[in-house]
Amino acid sequence: MNSFADSETLAVGDHWRSFSNEHRLALLRQVLLSDERFSAVSISRAFADGTVYVNLEKPLSPKERGTVLLDFEAALKERVDIGLTVWCEPLGDKSTLRNLRGIEIRTERVEGPR
Numbered sequence: 864m865n866s867f868a869d870s871e872t873l874a875v876g877d878h879w880r881s882f883s884n885e886h887r888l889a890l891l892r893q894v895l896l897s898d899e900r901f902s903a904v905s906i907s908r909a910f911a912d913g914t915v916y917v918n919l920e921k922p923l924s925p926k927e928r929g930t931v932l933l934d935f936e937a938a939l940k941e942r943v944d945i946g947l948t949v950w951c952e953p954l955g956d957k958s959t960l961r962n963l964r965g966i967e968i969r970t971e972r973v974e975g976p977r
Contacts, residue, residue, distance in 0.1 A: 872946075873945050873946045874913070874946045875911075875912065875913035875944045875945075875946030875947065876944055876945075876946065878944075879911070879913065879943070879944045879946070879947075880911045880912075884909070887909040887911075888906055888909055890943050891906045891909055891915060891939065891943065892906060894935070894938050894939055894942055894943060895935075897938075897942075898934075898938065900931060900934060900935075901931065901934075901935050901938075902920075903919050903920050903921045903923055903931060904917050904918070904919060904920070904931060904932075904935055905917060905918045905919075905920050907952050913944065913946040913947045913948055914948055914950060915939065915947055915948065915949050915950065916949075916950050916951075916952050917932070917935070917949055917950070917951055917952065918951070918952050919931075919951065928951075932949055932951060935949055936948065936949040
């Protein structure tokens with residue numbers, strides 16, 4: 864059995880880290896526009912460490928969603944930087960019961976020094 868848990872994670876290159884946030888987003892959007900399969904995806908944010916957050920603009924089945932996100936990540940790794948990883952933004956909690964109880968779930972990422 865193969866275990867990838869101990870494998871080295873590919874890191875982004877110095878050139879990616881040196882780009883401004885606007886330049887990073889522009890590069891990512893070029894890949895989005897290059898393929899119709901990615902029409903449901905929009906870039907939310909991109910960090911210097913290679914983490915790219917996306918939103919899905921239309922409902923996709925789990926099978927479609929997985930394929931689109933994996934294909935998009937593969938395209939980013941091929942065309943922009945091998946160390947990029949794609950994460951889908953978490954959706955807000957739609958549970959009426961939890962909302963009535965005043966429970967709030969926060970998901971926030973703060974970029975720290977590398």
